[in-house]
Amino acid sequence: MPNPAPKRHVVDLSAQLAHASHVLATRMAAAFAEIDITPRAFCVLFHALEAERTQIQLAEIADLDKTTMVVTVDELEKAGLAERRPSATDRRARIVSVTPAGEQAVARGAKIADWVHREALASLPAGEREIFAAALLRLVDEGGHLSTPVESERGVRRSRQPRK
Known part of the structure; x- marks a missing residue:
C-alpha cells in the first residue's frame, strides 16, 4: 500500500498559474x-x-526562439x-515593418485582447478585480518576486504547445 502524500499547507501557485495561463491562452487564440x-x-x-525593431529584438520581447520568430514573420509577410x-x-x-493592413490587425487585435482580459476579470467579484490585477503585476513587474527566471542546473521546459 503506498504511503500517503504529505499534506500541503500553501496553495500550489505553480499549478494554478500554469492552468490559468493555458486556459487564457486558449481563449485568446x-x-x-x-x-x-x-x-x-x-x-x-x-x-x-511601438518602435523600429529588429527581428531579434522582437523575438526577445515576445519570448520567441529564432526559428519561431522567422516562421512568424514569414506568416505575417505572406498575409x-x-x-x-x-x-x-x-x-x-x-x-519588421508593419503594413497598413497590419496596423488595422493590431487595432482590432488590441480590442480583442482587452475583451478577453476584461471577461476573465469580470468573472471575479467587483471588489477583487483590481486587487487581483495589482497583486499579479506586483509579482511579475521588474523587481517583483516572479519577474526574472532564476538559473538552474536542470533546465525548465516550456509548456507544450498543442499541434494544429
Missing part, C-alpha cells in the same frame, strides 16, 4: 481566430508598431501584415 491571426503574430505586430526591410544602422539586421 480562439478570439484572435476571428481576425485570422494568432496571439503570437499580434504580439510581434504590436511591438513592431500582407508586415515586411522585412534592412536596418538603417546595421546592414545585417532586418527591421
Whole structure:
C-alpha cells in the first residue's frame, strides 16, 4: 500500500498559474481566430508598431526562439501584415515593418485582447478585480518576486504547445 502524500499547507501557485495561463491562452487564440491571426503574430505586430525593431529584438520581447520568430514573420509577410526591410544602422539586421493592413490587425487585435482580459476579470467579484490585477503585476513587474527566471542546473521546459 503506498504511503500517503504529505499534506500541503500553501496553495500550489505553480499549478494554478500554469492552468490559468493555458486556459487564457486558449481563449485568446480562439478570439484572435476571428481576425485570422494568432496571439503570437499580434504580439510581434504590436511591438513592431511601438518602435523600429529588429527581428531579434522582437523575438526577445515576445519570448520567441529564432526559428519561431522567422516562421512568424514569414506568416505575417505572406498575409500582407508586415515586411522585412534592412536596418538603417546595421546592414545585417532586418527591421519588421508593419503594413497598413497590419496596423488595422493590431487595432482590432488590441480590442480583442482587452475583451478577453476584461471577461476573465469580470468573472471575479467587483471588489477583487483590481486587487487581483495589482497583486499579479506586483509579482511579475521588474523587481517583483516572479519577474526574472532564476538559473538552474536542470533546465525548465516550456509548456507544450498543442499541434494544429
